[in-house]
Amino acid sequence: MKSRAEYHEMIESPKMLDYGVYLDVAKLLDCQKPLAEMCNADELQFQIVHQVEELWMKLMAYTLVDVMAYLDExxxxxxxxxxxxxxxxxxxxxxxxxxxxxxxxxxxxEIRLQLGNGSGQESPGFQTLLRMPNDLWSAYKATYLDGKGLTVAEVYDAKYDHGESYVVAEALIEYDELFQKFRAMHLYLIHRSIGLGSRSLKGRPVGLLEAGAKHRFFPELWDVRCDMTDAWGASYGVVREAIHDKPQKPAVAGGCPMG
Incomplete structure (x- = not known):
């Protein structure tokens, strides 16, 4: 049976064939602290999860750059x-x-002590993604609103036709929603690990992150839903007749009433 040290050697320095060479796995595995220097057994997962997050955010930002070009077109x-x-x-x-x-x-x-004064808010990928929504919106507005002589209200209501301006807007708002869900999930993680009432490594209350979780990239796309609901409500009244007080039609024997 191999010893713990032998297995650690296999993990950190595996044999590299073409696949590993192409993916530069040796360099990838060298991005984490040596196993012997980990402060505890969980530091490896902490580093890997956050490094993978940076890779996903790099791919996301790269993809969004292409999206901007296609929005312009x-x-x-x-x-x-x-x-x-x-x-x-x-x-x-x-x-x-x-x-x-x-x-x-x-x-x-114990892991937190290894971060110095670092904070997840300093994530390079995260900061890049936060800078992109304004340009995404400008590109969408120029092509799919101004370019077609439309407003957001018309896309969603007055001239609604489930057309290109609508489906692109929905793609943007889904990204917005998913990004905020990620931030909310991160808040729960912080709540579970260090508590929301604590202070961050930079001395600021962790609770300030809650404000970020409520931020919206594309407020126009969220606000139009409120505007539409208010407008419709004004036409049929905020309080409507309760349907449970209405007499029910008897069921048709032997089949579905709609048949």
């Missing part, structure tokens, strides 16, 4: 297809946070 098929990829990446990022919930609060405190 009005290539709706490519926009929707690539946004579908971005949506999947967001779901992957959110799902893999579950792995970090296997850490105990005590183990996380």
């Amino acid at each position: 009005g290539n709706t098929h490519r926009v929707v297809t690539l946004m579908g990829r971005v949506h999947r990446l967001m779901r992957l990022m959110t799902a893999q946070l579950d792995v970090l919930e296997t850490m105990s609060p005590r183990e996380y405190q």
Whole structure:
């Protein structure tokens, strides 16, 4: 039976064939601290999960750059297809946070000491993604609203036809929704590991992250839903007749009433 040290050697320095060479696996595996220097058994998963997050965010940002170009061209098929990829990446990022919930609060405190003054808010990929929505919206507005002589209200209500302006808007708002779900899931992770009432490594209350989780990339697409509901409500009244007080039609014997 191989010893623990022998297995660690296999993990850190596996034999490289063409597949490993192409993926530069040796360099990839060297991105984590040596196993012998880990502060505890959970530090490896902490580093890997966050490094993978950076890779997903790199791919997401790269894809969104292409999306902007296709928005400018009005290539709706490519926009929707690539946004579908971005949506999947967001779901992957959110799902893999579950792995970090296997850490105990005590183990996380030991890992936290290794971060210096670092904070997840400094994530390079995260900061890049936060800068992109304004340009995405500008590209959408120029092509799918101004370029077609439409407003958001017309796309969703007055001139609704489930056309290109609508489906692209829905692709954008889904990205917005998934990104905020990721931020909310991250908040729960912090709540579970260090508590929302604590102070971050930079001395700021962790509770400030809650404001970020409520941020919306495309407020116009969210607000139009409120506007539509208010407008419809004004036409039929905020309080409507209760349907449970109405006499029910007797069921048709032997079959479905709609048949």
